[in-house]
Amino acid sequence: MVDTRVDLCGITLDNPIIPASGTFGYGYEFAELYDINCPGTFSFKGTTASPRYGNPTPRIAEAPSGMLNSVGLQNPGVEAVISEELPKLAKVFSKPVMANVSGFSTEEYVRTASLLDSQAQVGWIELNISCPNVHGGGAAFGTDPHTAAAVTAAVRKAVRKPLIVKLSPNVADIASIAAACEDAGADAVSLINTVLAMRIDIKKRAPVLANVTGGLCGSAVFPIAVRMVWQVYEAVSIPIIGMGGISSAQDVVEMMMAGAAAVQIGSANLVDPYICRNIIRQLPEVMAEYSIDVLSNITGAAHR
Amino acid sequence: MLLNGDTGAITRPGQFVNIRLDGFFLRRPISVSDWDDGLLCIIYKVVGRGTAYMSSLLPGARLDILTGLGNGFDVSKSGSSPLLVGGGAGVAPMYALARVLLSRGTAVHMIAGFNTAGEIYLKDEFEALGAELTITTADGSFGRKGFVTDAMDCRHSYVYACGPEPMLKAVCNASAADGQYSFEERMGCGFGACMGCTCKTKYGSKRICRDGPVLEKEEIVW
Incomplete structure (x- = not known):
């Protein structure tokens, strides 16, 4: 009998699989397909203080072994999330949920995070300082160690629950940003958000995405994510949630060996809505194949 | 296929x-x-x-x-003389709609628009169903020359349309009747999770893949 449980900031997850923000909505599209209590938890759609329509369409483009998105943080706003989405979620999901928070100013991050922090269903706050698809927010905070630390410290003071800071790969030195967030009080970091990218429609001689650029995700970015999780593991002592192109139980093991305590599954959910359930079912078999009895023991195993 | x-x-x-x-x-x-x-x-x-x-x-x-x-067309709103309009690839889904309407005893007038005669498909199939079929071609190589709107008149109770967005808009403007219009957008997941295909409607944001692709005429923001 293998043990797939992992600890994430004092909360035990049945397994390290966490559907990533922006690929799992507020849960109920997937609840129609399977019992969404099977993953460790999930990170809900990036939420801002005010409702946001997001970017114009097209928001989606294909890439070799991946896709670009430029959704632009479409969400109903924190008040509607609390009054409408969370009560609906409570009917289909009984675990603590990860609240993904984005914003355009430190004050906005603080306000949205503290409102969600007071919700009993919320287990962790995941601070998205790395959205590449909005201007003047998101990644503007996450690409400099000083601003990343400042927003982390401000939110840390305002919330009681574990604070996870989600990092951008679109930086020269992700380890220094992770270390700055740790120093500012982050309880964990999650990485990577999408890689800034672009496609051009050669027939139209114009960008495919209405927003010109978008974030690349999918299998194409998996080796980048493994490398960055490895580098951040060397630089911090807080837990790392690894993500970026994971689509199999073997990928989960690899990401954990690079240093992840838990993992998020993103775009794979969009291609195969059953992927998280299937990976969770495959994990014990893959663990046995690689002589892993206790999954949490392999975090960082490749560093030793 | x-x-x-x-x-x-x-x-x-x-x-x-x-x-x-x-x-x-x-x-x-x-x-x-x-x-x-x-x-x-x-x-x-x-x-x-x-x-x-x-x-x-x-x-x-x-x-x-x-x-x-997706939501699909609601046949219960057709009234007694619905007009079906399809353009290009948008002709395809109108076949099952015509079949379902005819099986309910509703007379169907279908206007199918193509660029040219060589692109015409489903002609025999629509006629075999018992639908009244009008074909238009932009180059006049078959049927009526022009666009689908050139073949429209006001003798219909309701409109069902699928095709390129400029065609949908032209059909919508050419008809006084209510109707349902099927839209296209680049999609990520196709089942409502990724917000990749959002559009604006009079009742707020909708996902083409999940809340659509069929929108009611009165909610469409062109």
């Missing part, structure tokens, strides 16, 4: 399927032209590498398909 499999999730004409293809990350959303208990028919135009790959598949190939996606 005819596909054998479980079609139980398909409940309405105008719904679509999302097809996974080897070597491509995103699935390809294609509207259902018709279906029965174990068979579904899709008619698609080769417009890129994904659809080119589909056309290279041999009989017997196995595909991973999500079915029953």
Whole structure:
């Protein structure tokens, strides 16, 4: 009998699989397909203080072994999330949920995070300082160690629950940003958000995405994510949630060996809505194949 | 393309399927032209590498398909003399709609618009159903020369339309009747999770894949 449980900031997850923000909505599209209590938890759609329509369409483009998105943080706003989405979620999901928070100013991050922090269903706050698809927010905070630390410290003071800071790969030195967030009080970091990218429609001689650029995700970015999780593991002592192109139980093991305590599954959910359930079912078999009895023991195993 | 499999999730004409293809990350959303208990028919135009790959598949190939996606057309609103309008690839889903309407005893007038005679498809099939069929071609090589709107008159109780957005808008403007219009957008997931295909409506944001692709005339923001 293998043990797939992992600890994430004092909360035990049945397994390290966490559907990533922006690929799992507020849960109920997937609840129609399977019992969404099977993953460790999930990170809900990036939420801002005010409702946001997001970017114009097209928001989606294909890439070799991946896709670009430029959704632009479409969400109903924190008040509607609390009054409408969370009560609906409570009917289909009984675990603590990860609240993904984005914003355009430190004050906005603080306000949205503290409102969600007071919700009993919320287990962790995941601070998205790395959205590449909005201007003047998101990644503007996450690409400099000083601003990343400042927003982390401000939110840390305002919330009681574990604070996870989600990092951008679109930086020269992700380890220094992770270390700055740790120093500012982050309880964990999650990485990577999408890689800034672009496609051009050669027939139209114009960008495919209405927003010109978008974030690349999918299998194409998996080796980048493994490398960055490895580098951040060397630089911090807080837990790392690894993500970026994971689509199999073997990928989960690899990401954990690079240093992840838990993992998020993103775009794979969009291609195969059953992927998280299937990976969770495959994990014990893959663990046995690689002589892993206790999954949490392999975090960082490749560093030793 | 005819596909054998479980079609139980398909409940309405105008719904679509999302097809996974080897070597491509995103699935390809294609509207259902018709279906029965174990068979579904899709008619698609080769417009890129994904659809080119589909056309290279041999009989017997196995595909991973999500079915029953989207809201589809509501036939209960048709009234006694609905007008069906399809343009190009948008003609395909109107076949099942015509079949369902006719099976309910509703007379169907279908206007099918194409660029040129060589692109015409489903002509015999619509006529075999018993639909009144008008074909337009932009170059006049078959049927009536011009666009679908050139063949429209006001003798209809309701409009069902599928085709390129400029055609939908022209049809909407040319008709005083209520109607349902089926839209296209680049999709990520096709089942409502990614917010990749959002559009604005009078009642707020809607996802073309999940809340659509069929929108009511009165909610459309052109």
